[in-house]
Amino acid sequence: MLYLLLDWIQDVASPPGFGVFTFITVRSALAAVTSFFICVFIGKKIIRLLKRMQIEETFRDDVGLDNHYDKAGTPSMGGLIILLAIIFSTVMWAHPGNIYIWLILVVTIVLGGVGFVDDYIKIIRKNKEGLLGKFKIIGQVAVGALVGAVLYFYPDFQEYNTLSTIPFVKDANIDYAFLGEALGWAIYIPVCIFILTAVSNSVNLTDGLDGLASGTSAIAGLALGILAYVSGRVDYSGFLDILYLPGTGELTIYCAAMVGACFGFLWYNTYPAEVFMGDTGSLALGGGIGAVALMIHKELLLPILCGIFFVEALSVIIQTSYFKYTKRKYGVGRRFFKIAPLHHHFEKKGWAEPKIVVRFWIIAILLAIFTIITLKLR
Incomplete structure (x- = not known):
């Protein structure tokens, strides 16, 4: 909303230098700085509140890692810090009339809410199972369906709603409406549901070591910010042929x-962590x-950019x-990895937690x- 105020001041008074706030690059930098300092300044207060309310991590015996005993008692649900920072900074610096902004905020808030309920059941109500898996999936499917429906049916998107850039191939886009426009939504919306569910769950599985997720x-x-910026510029998108x-x-x-x-949260989440994000943060980020x-x-x-997340999820599936x-086949189950997800496998092999995270x-x-460079490797 600050964008509208600054734009109004520029129109009315035209003070020197205020035109700089019309640039996306400037507002992006300010959003990052604002978000970082929100996390740093409110993070300590929220951590104290979580400790006072005894919203703390409990050790899981089924993990099989003795060094995780030390993590018991660390405040969880710190994803609230991330959510507050992202939402406030985005609302402050983004153009409020942009449909993409409202849609992405809905995704963040709803999935953050699903994660919050899961954390609440596990930590406050002391039920280690948390929110039943089917209810998590329902929330993710609903959000994915909403994203797919808006991107497919919104009038301004009709020209390219079912198209997507194919990596490594020049002058080519995949068209999800390959069975005809009438059935385009029947393919595109399930694709959106699958991708959003897969990524959010993958980030959730990755959240197992201090600072990793x-x-x-x-x-x-x-x-993604770089890709979004060049996609929204007619000159850059034309040059890159996207x-x-x-x-x-x-x-x-x-x-x-x-x-x-994320960087502001790392202020408190680096090893040894003072707070964990919990599902509140990981589902929202994913x-x-x-x-x-x-x-x-x-x-x-995404398989390239989110390679870490997908390998973590794949390790659990394997x-x-x-x-x-x-x-x-043998009557006794055997393990492919020492333990899954993959980061725990390396812990079991004796790697120090900070070494795994940094690598x-x-x-x-x-x-x-x-x-990023795949945009030119075509």
Whole structure:
């Protein structure tokens, strides 16, 4: 909303220098800084509140890692810090008339709410199972369906609603309406549901070590911000030969707010963590990443950009499938990894937690760089 105030001042008084606030790059930088300092300044107060309310992590005996005993008693549900920072910064600096901004805020708030309910059941009501899986899925499917429906049916998007950039292929886009326009929605909306559900769950599975999910989410958010910016510029999108998507530039501000919030949260979440984000933060971040990728029609780049998240999720799928297969075949279940998700496998091998986190960050940075340069490797 601050954008409207500054724009009004510029129109009425035309003070020197105020025109700078019309630039997305400037507002994105301010959103990142605002989000970071919100996390840093309110983070300590929220952590104290969580401690006072005894909203703390309990040790799970089924994890199989003795060093995680030390994490018991650490405040959880710190994702509230991230949510407040992202929402406030985005509303403050983004153009309020942009449909993408309202849609991404709905995704963030709803999935953050689903995560909050899950954390509440696990921590406050002391039910380790948390929110039943079917209710989580219902929430994710509903949000994915909403995103898909808006992107497909909104009048301004009709020209490119079912198109998506194909990595490594020049002058080519995939069209989800390959069975005809009448059935386009029947393919596109389920694709949106699958992607949003997969990414949000993958980030949730990655949230197991201090700073791992917040750091990798910041890296993914930064790359998505760059992609959103170039997609919303007719000159850059033309030069890169990608879809020109009017209005997506404003998503750069949301991505910047996400990056700032993740870095601000890292102030308290780096090893040894003073607070955990819980499902409140991980589901919201994952949903935001998946939704932005869909809005800028770059969802086919997610396996590269979110490689860490997807490998973490894949490790769980492999572990579970292999255990069930060997149990049927040999009568005793066997494990493919020492423990899943993958970051716990390396812990079991004796790697120090900070070493795992930093190495995963490095891989995430390399994947983000490669994602960006795929725009020219075509």
